[in-house]
Amino acid sequence: MALRSLRANLFRSALTLLGVIIGVAAVVTMLAIGDGSKREVMQRIESMGTNLLLIRPGRGMRGGDSGVNLTTEDAELIAELPNVTAVAPERGTSSTLRFGNSDHRAMIQGVWPGFMETRDWQLASGTFITEADLASFAPVIVLGQTVAENLFPNGEDPVGRYVLVRNVPFEVVGVLAEKGANAFGQDQDDVAVVPLSTGFVRLFGQQHLDSITVKVADAAAVHHTEATIQELLAGRHSEDAFRIRNTASILETAEAAHNTFTLLLGSVAAISLLVGGIGVMNIMLVNVTERTREIGVRMATGARAGSILLQFNTEALVVCGIGGLIGVGLGLGAAAALGLVGMPVLFSFWPPILAFSFAFATGLLFGYLPARKAAQLDPVVALASE
Incomplete structure (x- = not known):
């Protein structure tokens, strides 16, 4: 019945599907791009090594006086410390x-x-x-x-x-x-x-x-080694004369930043799916108004309110389900095309599943109000409508 109803108004059904398709495709594509960008940056940082300490001159260490600069003697003393494998x-x-x-x-x-x-x-x-x-x-x-x-x-x-x-x-x-x-x-x-x-x-x-x-040899003890080097160099130079960066902390910071970036992309794309859901609700409300007489006939011949509610909810779920499937396919195709032109993308199992589930939930949520309105119609009033 739901499919027959969609075929009866193909143009309207296509417009309804379009909003859901665009929303789902946007979610899948955006998350693939976000995950791909994150993977590329993580790999580049990891290529440096996650068990490294990077020592750079701080304030007052760019001059020509070797007494206030990092020297080879500093490197030789660091090489003698425990847990240090290479300098x-x-x-x-x-x-x-x-x-x-x-x-x-x-x-x-x-x-x-x-x-x-x-x-x-x-x-x-x-x-x-x-x-x-x-x-x-x-x-x-x-x-x-x-x-x-x-x-x-x-x-x-x-x-x-x-x-x-x-x-x-x-x-x-x-x-x-x-x-x-x-x-x-x-x-x-x-x-x-x-x-x-x-x-x-x-x-x-x-x-x-x-x-x-x-x-360092043991990445688990990198923070202790960092503190030892800090103490050693502080004894040879002033406290602000050098900076030590831990690549593990750089990796954690970059990962957190890209997680936020991916979440932002997904949120922006989810808004378009929400707009598509509002479109589904509007079309279903129009359907209820146009089919008031049909609803009256069904209720007069014994259909219960729950049956009417189920009928219109099913129609909304079918629209969003079909739109979700097409959107997932379109999103994966768009992400693959972007990958071919050099943009970093990463396909994973969860984004398509989440996008489709969200589309299905959208149909259930935005289809309920029109279905509830249809189920609460008075049969006499519904039969008398033009």
Whole structure:
């Protein structure tokens, strides 16, 4: 009966379905985009490692006086602490690298051998900087993928070649594996690394560090290790001379922010579903008004009020159920299309189920009032209506 009623007014039924379809499709698509964005940011942050401590200069530590800056001595003392597996002090500068007729401007990082372990980075070819390179101030360099592709565009192997950095020849001993963009969208492969000691002497001109990255063995004890490092550096510098960031706390903050963002997207989409529900109620009220005589005939021939209530509620549920199914399919299709053009999307089981359930609940809620009005009609008055 409900399907026959929908077929009797196809155009009106289509308009009613449209509101529910758009609402459900919007919920499914928005939540897929929100979850996809969250996953991408979480993966980028996790690629840094969740057991890292990032030490940066604080106020008063950007000057040239090494007495008020992070130093390699700080890094050496941190490396001796318990629960610390690797320490990577870094100093960087932007400079142009040249090979033959090709040149490329990139970030040059002076590092220790522990850089690979703290960054969880692999080599594509060659070797990395060694302790011997560090001790001998060796003019060796390891290129990131972006730098290698720009300096050697014909696909030749950079290992064993010499590149110029500020007119200083550096031997390429290795090429880093591709890393991609970081959580802030910066190309991590647009970098070249040299021994920190060599960088101090030949490139940087100053002996202080930009940062110290510390990798801990037991992530559960990372907060205790952070407090130990805090106490150590506070004894060597002033309290506000450095900042320590815990990547686990960064991950938690980012996850909370994206959960809020996803909830916001879902709430905005749910409003359109609510509007669709109001449309269902309006159409059902029109149906009740137009079919008053039919209701009177049914009640006069023995139909109870509960039967009339069930009939009109069922019609509303059928409309929202069909609209919900079409909306879920349309939403998944729209999200898949967005994924093909490069937008991060993530499909999961619950958003379509929740969206369809909400559509079904909308039909039950907004279909009840028109059905109740129909069930309470006086049969005599209903039969006398035109």
